Amino acid sequence: MRGFGDLESVVMHMVWDSCGPVTVRELFDQLSRDRSIAYTTVMSTMDNLHRKGWLARVKDGKAYQYTATASREEYSARLMREALAGGGDTEAVLTHFVAQIGGAESQVLRTVVQRLSGRRPE
Amino acid sequence: MTPALLICAYALAVGWFLPELLAALTAPGMSARLGLTAWLTSMACVLACFAVALQYLLGAAVTGWPLLAQAICRSATGHACPPLVYRGAILEIPLSAAALGGALAATVLAWQYGRRLQRSRRRTRAHAESARITGRALTAASGTVVLDVQQPAAYCVPGRPPAIVLTAGALAVLEPAQLTAVIAHEKAHLAGGHHRLVALTRGLAAILPRVPLFTRGAAEVERLAEMRADDRAARDFGRPVLVTALLAMGTGTAIPVLALAATAQNVTARVHRLLAPPPRARHIGNGLALVTVTLLVAAGSALIARFAGPLAAHALAVP
Numbered sequence: 001m002r003g004f005g006d007l008e009s010v011v012m013h014m015v016w017d018s019c020g021p022v023t024v025r026e027l028f029d030q031l032s033r034d035r036s037i038a039y040t041t042v043m044s045t046m047d048n049l050h051r052k053g054w055l056a057r058v059k060d061g062k063a064y065q066y067t068a069t070a071s072r073e074e075y076s077a078r079l080m081r082e083a084l085a086g087g088g089d090t091e092a093v094l095t096h097f098v099a100q101i102g103g104a105e106s107q108v109l110r111t112v113v114q115r116l117s118g119r120r121p122e
Numbered sequence: 123m124t125p126a127l128l129i130c131a132y133a134l135a136v137g138w139f140l141p142e143l144l145a146a147l148t149a150p151g152m153s154a155r156l157g158l159t160a161w162l163t164s165m166a167c168v169l170a171c172f173a174v175a176l177q178y179l180l181g182a183a184v185t186g187w188p189l190l191a192q193a194i195c196r197s198a199t200g201h202a203c204p205p206l207v208y209r210g211a212i213l214e215i216p217l218s219a220a221a222l223g224g225a226l227a228a229t230v231l232a233w234q235y236g237r238r239l240q241r242s243r244r245r246t247r248a249h250a251e252s253a254r255i256t257g258r259a260l261t262a263a264s265g266t267v268v269l270d271v272q273q274p275a276a277y278c279v280p281g282r283p284p285a286i287v288l289t290a291g292a293l294a295v296l297e298p299a300q301l302t303a304v305i306a307h308e309k310a311h312l313a314g315g316h317h318r319l320v321a322l323t324r325g326l327a328a329i330l331p332r333v334p335l336f337t338r339g340a341a342e343v344e345r346l347a348e349m350r351a352d353d354r355a356a357r358d359f360g361r362p363v364l365v366t367a368l369l370a371m372g373t374g375t376a377i378p379v380l381a382l383a384a385t386a387q388n389v390t391a392r393v394h395r396l397l398a399p400p401p402r403a404r405h406i407g408n409g410l411a412l413v414t415v416t417l418l419v420a421a422g423s424a425l426i427a428r429f430a431g432p433l434a435a436h437a438l439a440v441p
Contacts, residue, residue, distance in 0.1 A: 009255045009267075054255065075256040076269045082249060083277055083287070093246045093321045095311045095347065097276040097304050098371040 007045050012054060016072045021058075021065035124434035126178040132426045133171035136419060137335040140164055147412050148342055152405050154350035156412040161339045161346070162319065163416050165326060167423035168335055174427040176224050183221035186214045231329050238325045246317070250281025257287060266305060268293060274374050278308035280317045295376045300367035303359040310354035316347040 014027055028042045046066055049055040057064040070078075083094055144164065148157035190210040197207050257267025266286040274291040278284060286308045288301075296304060311317065320343060327340035356364045370376055 006254075006259065009257070009259070012255050013258065049255075072256060072270065075252065076271050079249065079253055079256060079269060079287070080271050080273065080275065080289070082245075083275060084273075093242055093317045093324070094249070094277045094279045095308070095316060095320070095344075095351070097307055098368055 007041070008049055008054075011042070011045050011049060012068065013072075015055065015066060015068050021060075021067045023060075023063045023065060025063065125430035126175040126182070128430045128434060129171050129175040129178065129426050132422065133168045133175065136164060136171075136422075137168050137333040140415075140419065141334040141338040143415065145338060145342060147408060147415065148346060152408040153412060154346045154353060156409050156416075157346045158319070158343060158350065160412045160416040161343055162323075164419050165323065165335060165339055167419050168333075169326075171423050171427060172228075174430075176221075176228055178430065179217075179221040179224055183214075183218040186210075186217060190214045235325050235329050238328060239321060242321050242325070246279055246321075247281040250279040250283075250285045253279060253285045253287045254281075254283075257285075260288065264305075274371050276304050276308065276371060278311050280312060284312050286312075291374070292371060295370045295374060296367060297376070299359065299363050300370060303355045303363045303367050304371070306358055307351045307355040307364070310351040311347065314347070314350060314354075316351065319347060320344050 010031070011027060014030060015022055018026075024039070024043045024046055027046070028037070028039050031037050031042060046055060046064075050057055050066070053069060055066045056069050057066045059065075083096075144157075144160055148160065190207070193207050193210045197204050253267055253269070254265075257269045260266040260268055264286075265283055266288060269287060269289050271289040272291045272294075273289060274295050275289045276287070276292045278286045286305060288304075292304070293301070320340075323336070323340040323343045326336040330336045352364060
């Protein structure tokens, strides 16, 4: 069984992949096809996501209709903006495998790469 | 007063002149771990020195007032001459002002530092959570997620739980072995608690932007942490894999591990010189130098903190 955090991710991806607003029931039906999961778990997960600002909801009869507050692309772009913002200025502490490299260094790397690919025996 | 000045002078000397020496010793990144220890120990020593100096200053300010009050009383009853009172006041008032100012500055800085750390931790955790929700899990069990972004990037971010983030662009340029090495590199950061070191030192650099030990130290700690993580990944997966992964991510083009492994060693050597620590010949000497400098700074701090009082008393007593 995956952790609770993972379920949030799964739910968000399902909401993003769906064409319009979704209800807890619809997601629960989809989810219970490939895992045993309680309806209340799905409900509380979606409630959490709503509380954290990921999902917006409107009451439709007895049930809530959930929609994502921003698209997956928008979230990805936001993350990348924060992750790639200049060096030590970001408030979030991340460690990049390769930091953003400047023109000169990048040129040196490219030269090395060209030499490598030129001599590659194939 | 004098002990505090002595300690401050020592701390400032270390804060201003040590960075040059440490940077020269740690620049090649020969012993990343010793380098990290040297920087962090020196920073801790300078901070401790300032704290002890402030303590001396406050102590002197507090003990001075009763004496002054005594002098005032005695002069009022005619047992002592007024000049003694003036001399006491002239010494005591600036001393107290300095102690108060120092204590105030220290409190403000500590508060700013705490706020900054707290904010950065909150942002970091939020980023980790956001990445975990937005990304797709790379495999079922790992904490590695993939973001649908074309620009190659790979990083890790601590949180509860932490996340290792890769972009689709990174997956496109990395071979499976290189990908494993990249993930190992990021895991080494998480296991080594490197984010904590980076956050702590960045915070110090932000609140004390004029002290080179902290500003330069923050950048060096970050660089050495990278090298340390590189060492760990290279140890497990080999330097060629790591170097080609670095090149691939750095240039955004796929570079097979084979390209490096199959070409002449001199090319490998050049890439090493570009991207990895230099030969091991000077390794031991460099390590010894780092250890010696670290020990000297620590011992110097301990000695000055312990003996500044007696030293100053002795110096004043001589004439």
